Amino acid sequence: MKHSKPVSRRTRRTIARDLTLGLTLMTALVFSAFGAFYQVYYTNREAKNLESEAADIADEFAEVLARPLWNLDVDTVKQIAKAYLSSDFLSAVRIETNLEAYFDTIPEQPQKERWIHLKRDIVSGDEHIGTTELLFSRERIQAIQKRSLISILATIFLVTLVIGLGTHLLMKRMVAKPLDRLIAGIRTIAAGDYQLALPLEKQSDINTIISEINIMAREIDRRETDLKKLRETLKNIVDSMPSVLVGVDPEGRVTQWNREAQKHSGIDAEHALGCHVGDVYPFLAEAMGWVKQAIAERRPLKESKVTTRSKGDVRYSDITVYPLDSGSTGGAVIRVDDVTERVRIEEMMVQSEKMLSVGGLAAGMAHEINNPLAGIMQNIQVMQNRLSSDLPKNHEVAERCGVTMPAIQAYMQGRSMPQMMAMIMESGKRAAKIVENMLSFSRKSEAVTTSCDLTQLLDATVELAENDYDLKKKYDFRKIEIVREYDSKVPKVSCEASKIQQVFLNILSNGAQAMAENPGQTAPHLVLRVKMDDGQACVEIEDNGPGMDAAVRKRIFEPFFTTKSVGVGTGLGLSVSYFIITENHGGTMNVFSTPGAGTRFVIHLPVENTANENLTEQSLPPTTT
Ligand SMILES: Nc1ncnc2c1ncn2[C@@H]1O[C@H](COP(=O)(O)OP(=O)(O)O)[C@@H](O)[C@H]1O
Ligand SMILES: [Mg+2]
Incomplete structure (x- = not known):
């Protein structure tokens, strides 16, 4: 006072x-x-x-x-x-x-x-x-x-x-x-000492003033207590809001600062009050334009999905500015809601919709291609058999036609037929591999789930990648520095080990391939993490490669989406992986990537029920549906 x-x-x-x-x-x-x-x-x-x-x-x-x-x-x-x-x-x-x-x-x-x-x-x-x-x-x-x-x-x-x-x-x-x-x-x-009672004097008129003042002090005390209670209640209400609420005057100085604002900015109310909002919460610096507009137009303004980056992570926020109609003071309340989870779920829903339709199409196509492909391959094999001199039947038919098998073979060799057939066979095998991948989009899978230790599975996959001759042709996996951050407390996960291994291998080889794209810039480096997150087992594989922009990032789980040249990439690796994780194992798969700042794949898998931990592996019910 x-x-x-x-x-x-x-x-x-x-x-x-x-x-x-x-x-x-x-x-x-x-x-x-x-x-x-x-x-x-x-x-x-x-x-x-x-x-x-x-x-x-x-x-x-x-x-x-x-x-x-x-x-x-x-x-x-x-x-x-x-x-x-x-x-x-x-x-x-x-x-x-x-x-x-x-x-x-x-x-x-x-x-x-x-x-x-x-x-x-x-x-x-x-x-x-x-x-x-x-x-x-x-x-x-x-x-x-x-x-x-x-x-x-x-x-x-x-x-x-x-x-x-x-x-x-x-x-x-x-x-x-x-x-x-x-x-x-x-x-x-x-x-502020409203409890003080002024002592009476000798003069009655002064005493009248004194007793009036004493009564007034009691009254102020009562009102002050009421006001304090009201302020406390309002503060509790504002603090219990799950959104960031920041009150500002027309000049942008902070007049209200709730607990959520404190949590997000790391600055407590005592320090924030009276400061310019941009100084204490830089994220809101540009919101001042909307504050002025909202006050001038006397209507709330909303800006959806404003992006921010923190430690390479992209986060989304909705910002709403409500102008205050309190006469001369004016100002506004800025509300910030972190909608990152919602946006991710939306993206995921779009993703699974897309996967369901495109995946179904791919699986259907694969079924249709499978039969003619089998016909081609079988017939090529029969043709090769029928041209070899090992079978007596071949000699018999040749004699009947007035030629000998060696003559036929000489002709075939002369016209490079065996090589052509070998090429048909080779191409057929490649097509069969793609078809096999495409077939994994079909829902039915005779899941043989076992109880797996994810760290062991990940280490086994890395070993496999290091020794895989096919992979070694393009880049040497051994040159990549691998950092392991394993949390020993992660329980076992009920899964199809070979499928999960396929997912890990897809991600690892994509990472190695991406890091090989810009050699010399930084030493290739992979971080493998296994931890618990929100009651689920979480596997993260992070590379320091070139990363990808939003347009690529949004499409990488689509079947046949690839940025690699024909013959190098099929665009099936990640889509199959996504299908394995989400459809076959009831988990989630996400990617975080910024151009120039590497890529991080995050996989969540449900863990086994701890109550069943002592039961034998065979008696475990399959966790996937
Ligand atoms: N670690 C990574 N870094 C950069 N881009 C990646 C990474 N992993 C995947 N991608 C991108 O995702 C696309 C799809 O990957 P994928 O489904 O495995 O198909 P493919 O590897 O056959 O191209 C790749 O073409 C590439 O552009
Ligand atoms: Mg790939």
């Missing part, structure tokens, strides 16, 4: 911080307003006080001066003035009578804002003797103003500080800490 990324420093506003700041600011504002109001009110009051004090002093001054001025006692007047001036409140004085002015310290035009300027008449009895002007300094007010401002500011500062700090501590305790605990808890839950 992903965490939301931490908020940047600039936007790190918390409830606690905002509230603390707000409250502090509000306090500062309210106190400032009060302070300002107080400052104005207080200084106005002080100014009024000062003015009335000045008025009192001025009245008193005018009264005190009246007597000395009446007496014209200038000295006293001056002393009084000096005495009053000694206070720093009164700054200047002017005294003026009708006769003269005394003690004038007042400037021409005193500034109103700096001074309080007062004028008083000096009266003695009912007589006006003069006037006096007084100038009071306003500095005292300014000092008072300043002092009060400082104390107001100090008070505001202190109160704000106390309230700010207090709010900060309270907020931290009551808001920030519980929220931090809540956030830490949510993060733990988000990380």
Whole structure:
């Protein structure tokens, strides 16, 4: 699960911080307003006080001066003035009578804002003797103003500080800490620990949030478990499919990988998921074209019998691409089925059909040819007999005709008749051999089955091939390197030994002949294997000859199919062999071959029932039908 990324420093506003700041600011504002109001009110009051004090002093001054001025006692007047001036409140004085002015310290035009300027008449009895002007300094007010401002500011500062700090501590305790605990808890839950129950706090509203989150975590836990179960079930279903199933997104990245895909590619799901399908399963690299087409056309696409080669073996697969209709994600599922067995069985069925019809025809022809051929051969033999001088009857008939046997023989020799008859005889024998081969296509065979050890039979056949003079004329079997890979555990097989030997000999001589075709390229080399395979005995004969292409490979079991020149090959060897294995012994015969990569014949034969192993060979029922 992903965490939301931490908020940047600039936007790190918390409830606690905002509230603390707000409250502090509000306090500062309210106190400032009060302070300002107080400052104005207080200084106005002080100014009024000062003015009335000045008025009192001025009245008193005018009264005190009246007597000395009446007496014209200038000295006293001056002393009084000096005495009053000694206070720093009164700054200047002017005294003026009708006769003269005394003690004038007042400037021409005193500034109103700096001074309080007062004028008083000096009266003695009912007589006006003069006037006096007084100038009071306003500095005292300014000092008072300043002092009060400082104390107001100090008070505001202190109160704000106390309230700010207090709010900060309270907020931290009551808001920030519980929220931090809540956030830490949510993060733990988000990380997957749905069982965690967040502890309750003191505040009921936060507790409401906490219990809701706890309920939510339980619910997520339940759903997650359900989802996991569902995913597990789906995975099991997909894994139990016998086909390779690969899910891909539109870009070709793997989203699903079942067990069969793992088995075929050798790459497990963990590594395959997210990779490009062509990288983890090269076989499917070209399937991406169909994936795109299937998605675009919104219909499944199927490609049958796609061939692959592994270690010289050709395998066939059906590839089906199903586009996924899941809204935005899209993608497709690729299904791969190995249909090699099916294709082989199909080929085999076609093969046996062909063998049945062509084989039947050949057998029928052989029967028909057999009689005239026998007639030719017998009559030639009789002719040879009747020309020899050994029989008295020949001399008797010759004398009756007026000739002698030596004369007849001389004539015959002179016209090369004996050689011609020998040639007729020779050709007849060759035809008889072919006919005999063709006759083995007829189903009826008086099978004399014995219990055979296939390894012994194979070794005996190799020995036969090495010593066969006819074979030696064309290629020396002894020059071929023979590798034997025999599994000792193969039980005996109930079969007609001579027929099976004929099959082995056909395959061995074909192999030797094929390898002799391109001498010098690689040393001729035959591998003989006898093993158990799928409950059947299996014999493999592999050569490293030129191999054959698909067109030849498909036809080699057909009677009379040969690539060899007339007189060299009859095209009957493999067809007869096929018939012997499949029809007479209930086995199978297959060929695997690639041009340039040699040929491998594989024969499967049913083994004897192990329960009967202790019985005598004679009492074994024939296994062929
Ligand atoms: N080991 C082999 N390597 C290459 N081609 C082979 C091999 N065995 C058989 N063939 C091909 O199969 C054909 C049929 O073989 P077969 O039935 O024995 O007839 P024949 O040997 O008389 O031609 C051969 O002509 C040859 O083209
Ligand atoms: Mg042959």
